[in-house]
Amino acid sequence: MIKALYKAFEVRWKSYRHRFVPWIALNLQKNERTLRQVKDRSRDKLVEDEEVLGSLVCLFTELLKNDMKNQSELLRFLPQAKRDKYTNVEDETRDAPSAVMLNALGFRIERKRSSLQLAGTGVFVTRGRAPKGSIVAMYPGTIYQPDEPIFFQSIRNPFVFRCIDGVLIDGSDRAISKIVYRSCSGRDRLGPFRLGDCSWLTSDPVNPLAVGQYVNNCSNEKAANVCYQEYDVPEGFPLELRQFLPNVNYRADAQRPLRCVVLVSLRDINCGEELFSNYYTIVH
Template sequence: SLLFQGPNRMNALKEYARRFTPFLLGRILRTDPKTIRKTIIVDSEQVAAQLKSVIAKLNDSFRYPVLLDGETRKSMAEIRHEMRSLLFEELGFELRREKSSVCEGEGVFLSRGATSSHTLFCLYPGTLYGLGDPILIQSLGNSFILKCRDGQMIDGNDRRISRSIFKSCAYRDFGHRVCDLTWLERDPVTGSAVDPANFLNMGQYVNDARDVKGNVQYIDVDIIDWPLSLRRWLPYATYRPREGGIAGVHDGIPLRIVALVSTREIHEGEELLADYLSC
């Protein structure tokens, strides 16, 4: 029956299948291990330290609640511009979401600047699901679920039920005082997603490298004992409350995040591409 639903439906199904875990397992079983692309070795603690340094600069420069409370002296456009400028000064590059060069959807591009290998580029945001947490309903037709090496999953979809679940879990844990919600922003006229003020928080739109070599790779990082003033800049909410406090803040409770790190030099105008199947 899919044949009668048009090419857009078929393309959407193909994109969903490319990230569907059984499909990836099938690719592994059919692939010669010698041909699986090798990834670079990155110290996750160094990635966490780099991220913490960048977020500390943001936190020192902005009163975070003004982004969400609606009682701002500046417009959201002004805040967005200032935040992007600060991130560019700190990182040496800027990211934007544009029409992808490898598929019909959108992708993430380095719109300004350049960077070297082993550099933190962005985060894969979303709701964190531990082992045994229910995720079947959310996964239907959802190509934004990323599985970590230890079995934890992140749902980075900013629409439909995934969006509602993230906001529900976030406000259960005191909302914007605990995590970033701006990655869920949508255009009030078109309803389409807009680039977040913090462009680090849009790694879910990085596409599969497919037949070319990727220029970024996923790195699992555990955040532990960060001050709440920095934790609230991270775009993560846990599906199940953590016993003893807030993940990433209290009593050594780790918060799993996924960072995308460059595997080579990346220059202005290039699209970020990751290998969904790598080792």
């Protein structure tokens, strides 16, 4: 009897695509209507990887240009042709990263108190409009492969996000999670080039997309308007733009591409709207 119950639970558990582990265990029974159903893994991606790459490169290029005062030393290590892409900047004034995002993508997002009672902080479109299929946020944090130890970091941590292949992302900006991220991020450099960003751990991230860990779950009243999508950073991703990626591998000698997760809009999202995702996806 217990074995049969365990088996049924295991089958159901394995079919979930993304899970915030403690949250799903406590709330699944309450809110079955908000499950996202996907026919198979290959149909889960809303936008092609090339489009994700295009959006990230577009925003990161503008962020780099906006920070030319601090970046010019670094750019000296690039071939001239690449350097020219960034250095033909006429206006030398520095804008806030969120203003750069508004110019580059046509909208900006910010953390604010959620419109749902007792849901803490949420993420809102606060200027412009995000058209359907846009990359509206990124899920920052330390990447753990399925066999890597996360026990202590996951205690009372609602920010542990699970991908379909068992990869975990710890998006908590507090306590031991924060220490681990900073330490791994300080470790990973290629000569003068930083390979990731730590500023998402503060209230002023240099990459304004990196607040996806604060997006709340949809409810019966507030339908999901974004969904999660995995993105493995390709080898050819520009080295000088990796400094804006808000993820780092826990293991120093990781053998696979860096995993990122982006949040994609399911419909046009207007200024003032809060972002809501599906914490649970069932892949049939």
